[in-house]
Amino acid sequence: MIAILKSEYVKKKYGKESVVDGISLTIYDNTFTVILGPSGSGKSTLLNILSGLIQTTSGKVWYEDKVISNYSESQLAKWKRSEVGNVFQNYMLLNNLTAEENIKIGIASGKTPLSFDRLVRMLEIESILAKFPAQLSGGQQQRVAIARAVIKAPRLLFCDEATGALDEENSKKVVELLHSLKSAFGMTILFATHNTQIAKTADRILTMNNGLIHKDVRNENPISAKDMVWG
Numbered sequence: 001m002i003a004i005l006k007s008e009y010v011k012k013k014y015g016k017e018s019v020v021d022g023i024s025l026t027i028y029d030n031t032f033t034v035i036l037g038p039s040g041s042g043k044s045t046l047l048n049i050l051s052g053l054i055q056t057t058s059g060k061v062w063y064e065d066k067v068i069s070n071y072s073e074s075q076l077a078k079w080k081r082s083e084v085g086n087v088f089q090n091y092m093l094l095n096n097l098t099a100e101e102n103i104k105i106g107i108a109s110g111k112t113p114l115s116f117d118r119l120v121r122m123l124e125i126e127s128i129l130a131k132f133p134a135q136l137s138g139g140q141q142q143r144v145a146i147a148r149a150v151i152k153a154p155r156l157l158f159c160d161e162a163t164g165a166l167d168e169e170n171s172k173k174v175v176e177l178l179h180s181l182k183s184a185f186g187m188t189i190l191f192a193t194h195n196t197q198i199a200k201t202a203d204r205i206l207t208m209n210n211g212l213i214h215k216d217v218r219n220e221n222p223i224s225a226k227d228m229v230w231g
């Protein structure tokens with residue numbers, strides 16, 4: 001397995017509180033890793049550090065053989081634009097743009113984008129491209145947000161509670177789609193959630209508590225997203 005992302009004793013402090021308390025971790029290429037943990041355990045903070053959205057207090061983050069935690073703002077912005085996609089719980093679409101315009105914002109200059117037509121077919125959003133976010137359901141908005149995040153063919157896709165605002169049916173669909181995108185385009189996905197069913201679909205499950213990873217389990221028998229059972 002090829003290491004794509006690595007953290008070395010990464011810490012994030014807010015005041016005296018260590019929200020991420022010295023995490024060393026290697027993420028392998030073309031895997032689907034779930035970061036599982038209760039509210040406040042530090043999942044989003046860890047995800048945001050690994051995706052370059054926030055700075056560490058100490059420790060290093062590597063992308064392949066480069067220390068991205070030492071990058072200048074402009075180097076980091078360039079890296080994010082080319083290699084990183086983010087999907088959030090609340091979609092973060094621009095309300096004054098149509099679905100199609102929102103997706104096309106994601107195309108990064110200098111990179112060969114994925115085929116727009118193939119992507120919208122995969123995500124089953126062909127019929128809603130001319131609509132504005134307010135005219136779409138939550139599940140549709142999240143599929144548009146995923147298309148926007150992946151159209152530039154990022155190597156890394158970070159999903160922070162990406163199904164947190166969706167019902168069972170739409171959650172299953174989104175998780176299924178993310179697995180399809182991983183297989184079709186060789187992406188590496190990190191998905192933070194407190195949902196143990198989503199964790200069962202992953203290749204690897206990291207369990208966080210109080211800013212630390214307490215368990216790191218390779219999931220030998222991942223279940224299909226369709227087979228997740230909602231409580």
Ligand SMILES: Nc1ncnc2c1ncn2[C@@H]1O[C@H](COP(=O)(O)OP(=O)(O)OP(=O)(O)O)[C@@H](O)[C@H]1O
Nearest residue numbers: 014019037038039040041042043044045046192194
């Ligand atoms: N910008 C910030 N300033 C101060 N404290 C913060 C900040 N961001 C996060 N925290 C604190 O860090 C801790 C971890 O937050 P984080 O959002 O990483 O947890 P989480 O596991 O993702 O939680 P949730 O599942 O509720 O999103 C919390 O106690 C939170 O209040």
